[in-house]
Amino acid sequence: MVKKVQLPLQTLNLTVGFMTWVILSSLMPFIKEDIAIPPEQLAWVTAIPVVLGSLLRIPLGYYANLFGARKMFLVSFIILLFPVYYISIADSFIDLMVGGLLLGVGGAIFSVGVTSLPKYYPKERHGFVNGIYGAGNLGTAISTFAAPVIASSIGWSATVQLYLLLLGAFFAINFFLGDKKEEKVKTPLFEQIKGVYKNEKMWALSLFYFITFGSFVAFTVYLPNFLVTDFGIDKVDAGMRTAGFIIVATLMRPLGGWLADRFHSLVLLMFVFAGVTGAAILLSFAPSIEWYTVGCLIIAFCTGAGNGVIFKLVPMYFHKQAGVVNGIVSAMGGLGGFFPPLMLTLLFNVTGHYAIGFMALSQVALVSFVLVIWLYFQERLDLSNQIISHTAEGLIVTDKHGTIIMVNPAFTELTGYEADEAVGKNPSMLKSGIQTKEFYRKMWKTIEETGTWQGELWNRRKDGRNYLEWLTISAIKNDAGEVQQYVGLISDMTEQKMKWSKEG
Structure with missing residues (x-):
C-alpha cells in the first residue's frame, strides 16, 4: 500500500x-x-x-x-x-x-x-x-x-x-x-x-x-x-x-x-x-x-x-x-x-x-x-x-583502393593482428601463398560484376600458421553506383575442415 x-x-x-x-x-x-x-x-x-x-x-x-x-x-x-x-x-x-x-x-x-x-x-x-x-x-x-x-x-x-x-x-x-x-x-x-x-x-x-x-x-x-x-x-x-x-x-x-x-x-x-x-x-x-x-x-x-x-x-x-x-x-x-x-x-x-x-x-x-x-x-x-564489436565473425573494412580502415575484435582474435597493426595495410598481408593469382583475379572479377563474392580461402595468421576461412566480400556503393568501401566477413573453418577430414 x-x-x-x-x-x-x-x-x-x-x-x-x-x-x-x-x-x-x-x-x-x-x-x-x-x-x-x-x-x-x-x-x-x-x-x-x-x-x-x-x-x-x-x-x-x-x-x-x-x-x-x-x-x-x-x-x-x-x-x-x-x-x-x-x-x-x-x-x-x-x-x-x-x-x-x-x-x-x-x-x-x-x-x-x-x-x-x-x-x-x-x-x-x-x-x-x-x-x-x-x-x-x-x-x-x-x-x-x-x-x-x-x-x-x-x-x-x-x-x-x-x-x-x-x-x-x-x-x-x-x-x-x-x-x-x-x-x-x-x-x-x-x-x-x-x-x-x-x-x-x-x-x-x-x-x-x-x-x-x-x-x-x-x-x-x-x-x-x-x-x-x-x-x-x-x-x-x-x-x-x-x-x-x-x-x-x-x-x-x-x-x-x-x-x-x-x-x-x-x-x-x-x-x-x-x-x-x-x-x-x-x-x-x-x-x-x-x-x-x-x-x-x-x-x-x-x-x-x-x-x-x-x-x-x-x-x-x-x-x-x-x-x-x-x-x-x-x-x-x-x-x-x-x-x-x-x-x-x-x-x-x-x-x-x-x-x-x-x-x-x-x-x-x-x-x-x-x-x-x-x-x-x-x-x-x-x-x-x-x-x-560484438559480432562473432571477423570483420575487415577497406577503402576502394584496398587499404584497411577498420577491423573488429573478432578479426584480431582470429588473425593475431591488433587493429593498429592492420589499419593502413592491405589485406594481402594475410596471404598464405596457397591460392594462385588466377584465383584472386576471378574473385575480384566476380565482385566487380555482382558486387559480392563468397568462398573458402586459406590465409596466414600473424604467428605464421595457416587457417581456412569462409570469406564473404561485399562492395559498398554510393547513390551513383561507385564503390566506396569493401567489407569482408570472416569465419574460421579450420577445425571444422579437420573434423571433416577425420570423418572422411
Missing part, C-alpha cells in the same frame, strides 16, 4: 514545494507597493530563489538515493518554514533577498522524486512516471493564480503565512505515508561524479533542460510583473494569464514522458527545439498581446513536453548514477530560469526593449536543435559500432 501511494504523494510534495518556491514572484505586484525595491533590482528578488533551488538539486538528488525520499521531504519542509515566516514579516529589500534565497529549497526537492520514483516502476514506464511527477510544476500555477486573489482580500503578508499551515500538513502526511523501506543506493558521491562528468550525454541533457525548464521558470517568474508593466494588464489578470502558461506547460510534461516511452526521445526533442526557436523569434518582434500570447503558448507546449522527454533519457543513460545526474541536469534547468530574467532586464535597460533577449533564446534553442540531430546520428553510429 505504501509503495502504491508514492507517486501521488511525491507529486503533491513537489506541488507544495513549487508553490512555496514562487511566493515572491507571485506576490511581487503587491509586495513592491509596501517595500521600496529599485526597478533595476526587482529581477534579483524574483530570481534569487532560483539560485539555491538549482544548486541544491545536486546534493538532494544524491541524498535521496542514500537516505530515501521520505527523509529528504521531511527535512525540506522543516527548512522551508523559516524563510516563509521571515518573508511574511519582511519590511526591506534585504529581508526579501535573504528569505528568497532559502525559498530555493522548495525548488530543489524536484531532484528527490525523479531519483526515487523510477525505483518503483519498470523502465518502459519511467518517462510517463517522471512526467506525472513533474506535473507538480503545477504548484507554480496555483501560487501564481491563487496568491494574488487571496492577497487582494487579506494582504500579502497573511497570504504568505498561510503557507506555514500547508508545509506543516505535508510534513505530517509524509511522516506517516512516506516509504521507510525505499531501496537505497550507497555509491559514494565522488565515484558517481567521476563516472559521469566526462560523459557528453550528461552535458547535452543539461543544456537541453537549461532551455526547456529554464524557459518555464523564467516565464513563470517574469510574466506577472512583465504583463503588468509592459502591457498595462491588471495584476489579477496577469496572474491568471501566467497560470494559464504554467498549466499548459505542466500538462504537457506527462504527455512528453508518455510519448518518450513510445517514440524515439531524440526525435521528439527535435520538434521541441524547432518550436521554441520559432516562438522565440516571434516574441523578439515585440508583437501585440494576441501574438505574444501565441508565442508564449507555443513555448509552453514545447518546453513542457521537452521536460518530460529529458527525464525519460536520464535514467535510461545513467541507471547507476541516476541520483547525481538527475541533480546536475535539474540544477542546470533551474539556473536556466535564473539568467533569462536578469538578461532581459539588463537588455531592456540598455536598449529599451526585449527583442534581443528573445532572439538570444531562439539562437540557443537552434543550437540545441542541431545538437539533438548530432546525438541522434551519433547514437545510431554507436549502435552500429557495438554490433560490429
Whole structure:
C-alpha cells in the first residue's frame, strides 16, 4: 500500500514545494507597493530563489538515493518554514533577498522524486512516471493564480503565512505515508561524479533542460510583473494569464514522458527545439498581446513536453548514477530560469526593449536543435559500432583502393593482428601463398560484376600458421553506383575442415 501511494504523494510534495518556491514572484505586484525595491533590482528578488533551488538539486538528488525520499521531504519542509515566516514579516529589500534565497529549497526537492520514483516502476514506464511527477510544476500555477486573489482580500503578508499551515500538513502526511523501506543506493558521491562528468550525454541533457525548464521558470517568474508593466494588464489578470502558461506547460510534461516511452526521445526533442526557436523569434518582434500570447503558448507546449522527454533519457543513460545526474541536469534547468530574467532586464535597460533577449533564446534553442540531430546520428553510429564489436565473425573494412580502415575484435582474435597493426595495410598481408593469382583475379572479377563474392580461402595468421576461412566480400556503393568501401566477413573453418577430414 505504501509503495502504491508514492507517486501521488511525491507529486503533491513537489506541488507544495513549487508553490512555496514562487511566493515572491507571485506576490511581487503587491509586495513592491509596501517595500521600496529599485526597478533595476526587482529581477534579483524574483530570481534569487532560483539560485539555491538549482544548486541544491545536486546534493538532494544524491541524498535521496542514500537516505530515501521520505527523509529528504521531511527535512525540506522543516527548512522551508523559516524563510516563509521571515518573508511574511519582511519590511526591506534585504529581508526579501535573504528569505528568497532559502525559498530555493522548495525548488530543489524536484531532484528527490525523479531519483526515487523510477525505483518503483519498470523502465518502459519511467518517462510517463517522471512526467506525472513533474506535473507538480503545477504548484507554480496555483501560487501564481491563487496568491494574488487571496492577497487582494487579506494582504500579502497573511497570504504568505498561510503557507506555514500547508508545509506543516505535508510534513505530517509524509511522516506517516512516506516509504521507510525505499531501496537505497550507497555509491559514494565522488565515484558517481567521476563516472559521469566526462560523459557528453550528461552535458547535452543539461543544456537541453537549461532551455526547456529554464524557459518555464523564467516565464513563470517574469510574466506577472512583465504583463503588468509592459502591457498595462491588471495584476489579477496577469496572474491568471501566467497560470494559464504554467498549466499548459505542466500538462504537457506527462504527455512528453508518455510519448518518450513510445517514440524515439531524440526525435521528439527535435520538434521541441524547432518550436521554441520559432516562438522565440516571434516574441523578439515585440508583437501585440494576441501574438505574444501565441508565442508564449507555443513555448509552453514545447518546453513542457521537452521536460518530460529529458527525464525519460536520464535514467535510461545513467541507471547507476541516476541520483547525481538527475541533480546536475535539474540544477542546470533551474539556473536556466535564473539568467533569462536578469538578461532581459539588463537588455531592456540598455536598449529599451526585449527583442534581443528573445532572439538570444531562439539562437540557443537552434543550437540545441542541431545538437539533438548530432546525438541522434551519433547514437545510431554507436549502435552500429557495438554490433560490429560484438559480432562473432571477423570483420575487415577497406577503402576502394584496398587499404584497411577498420577491423573488429573478432578479426584480431582470429588473425593475431591488433587493429593498429592492420589499419593502413592491405589485406594481402594475410596471404598464405596457397591460392594462385588466377584465383584472386576471378574473385575480384566476380565482385566487380555482382558486387559480392563468397568462398573458402586459406590465409596466414600473424604467428605464421595457416587457417581456412569462409570469406564473404561485399562492395559498398554510393547513390551513383561507385564503390566506396569493401567489407569482408570472416569465419574460421579450420577445425571444422579437420573434423571433416577425420570423418572422411
